[in-house]
Amino acid sequence: MGDASSVEPQFLSKLSPSADLVMAVFLVLTGVSSVCGNGAVLAVYYRKRRKIKPAELLTVNLALCDLGFSVLGAPFFIVSSWSHAWMFGETGCLLYGIQGSVFGIGSLITTCLISLDRCLKICCLRYGQWINNLHASLCVLLIWLYTVFWASLPAFGFGRYRPEPYGTSCTVDWWSIRTPRSDRVYVYLFLCFGFGLPTITIIASYLGILIKVYTSSRALASIPCCAVSNGSTKDLKLAKMAVAVCAAFLVAWLPYASVSLISALLSGEEDPLSKPTPAPVALSSALNWTTADSSKHTSHPPGPSTTGPESSLPPMVTVIPAMFAKSHCMMNPVIYQIMHREFRDSLYELVFGRQKADRRRQRRKTASVHTSVSMSVQKREPDRL
Incomplete structure (x- = not known):
């Protein structure tokens, strides 16, 4: 990491210094909120770890993903926005891209399983009779294996990470979708299995939950209140909270994914087939930390975005959805606070003690x-x- 004057052109910010300053302040606020909120979620469930339920294990994993990005990813973005350039070079771009993909896909897959769990819990009565903590723990393990697999492939030359169009953050190289290289295969697979399939599952579960909640509400309204079981009403409340969590994720990430894909498909390069594209950063070169300023102009392989297609959209158009998506990590604790009374009671007990609670x-x-x-x-x- 050095000063902005020694940064390569592709890592320079395309925004004004005042816009970068606003981004840095916004990210600090969202990062602190996320650490406090998700930290509170983890503390509450740690206190009740012996009585934790299978669905709550998924909630814990979701909080870990959100907290992980806030602790490991947000500082890179904040420092770069404050410095008006990406200050961590090609290696930092690779590492930031990996952690962003791990926690981003992990959050999406966990949200997908939460919505699917709630849908099955409400729509299939037998489902809740056999699911246990072992099944949930295996699901969490598979989530991490799945996300690490897809996120680390660019480190081995299959796909790559590059700076965002605005310059101060890194992401999957969506723009390689218009190149003839194998990188576009990674983009297609990443879109299908890392985003498309979980999103479709969330939407399907969302619709199933809404239909069940609507029909159940009508059924509950037609019978006396004394005949309604507490379990039924509690399941409906948990289902509504799951819908809110999934809807918040889609609202936060769909604009970013859409803008990134549109930007890649409408990239400004006239003929991507006629121009050479750089080799992706491999693991061996990325882990070479002896990057003196003079080494940037030697025989090292080019970085993840030295050349190649560029975004056709203005930087400000791409940065707004990105900021909204990166701020999603603070939304879920707010949803728990608003919609989950048991969580509010546990948090109150954690802060003020059992007697006051x-x-x-x-x-x-x-x-x-x-x-x-x-x-x-x-x-x-x-x-x-």
Whole structure:
């Protein structure tokens, strides 16, 4: 890492210094919020680790993915935005791309399994009778193996990472989709198995949950309140929270994926087949940390984006969806706080102690009883008249 004057052209920011400063401040705020929020999620579930449920293991893994990006990825982006250039060179671009893909795909796959779990839990009564923590733990293990596999392939020459169009962050080289090299095969596979298939599963589960919630709500409205089981209403609340988590992920990441793909398909190069493209950064060259300034002009292989197709969209058009996507890591704890009373109670107990938490629960129960009594009295008064 050095000063911006020694940075190669492809790593220079395409935004104004004021825009980079705004990005840095925004990323600091979202990073701190994510660390605090996801840290609280992990602390709450650590306290109840002996009573944790299979679905909650997926929630823990989701918090780990969000926290991982905030701790390992966001500092790269913040420093580069503050310096008005990507300050970590080709090696940093590779490492940042790998961690971004690991935590990004991991978050998406985990969200996919959460939505699928909720859908099966609501729509298939037998599903909840056999699923256990062992199954959930195996799913978490497979998630990490799956994500590490796809994210690390560019380190071995299959696919590559390159700077974003605005210059201060790195991502999968979507622009190689227009080149004749094997890199575009990686882009196609990455889109299909890293984004497309999980997204379709989330949408299908989302629709299934909505249909079940709608039909169940109508059924619950037609029977007395005393006949409604607490388990049914709790499942519906958890299903609604799962829908919110999945919807937040899609809203955050679909614009970024769409803009990246459109930018790649409409890349500004006139004839990508006629121009040479650089070899991807291999693991052996990426791990060579003896990168003096003079070595940048020697016989080392070119970086991940020295040449090749460039984005046809303005940098500001590409940076807004990217910032929105990178801020997703702080959204899920907010959803838990708003929609999950049990999580709020556990967090309150973690911060203020069990005695205050018990008194808080008791006050809520007392208020609920008084509300039910007053509603019952109001219903009886018209009958007496």
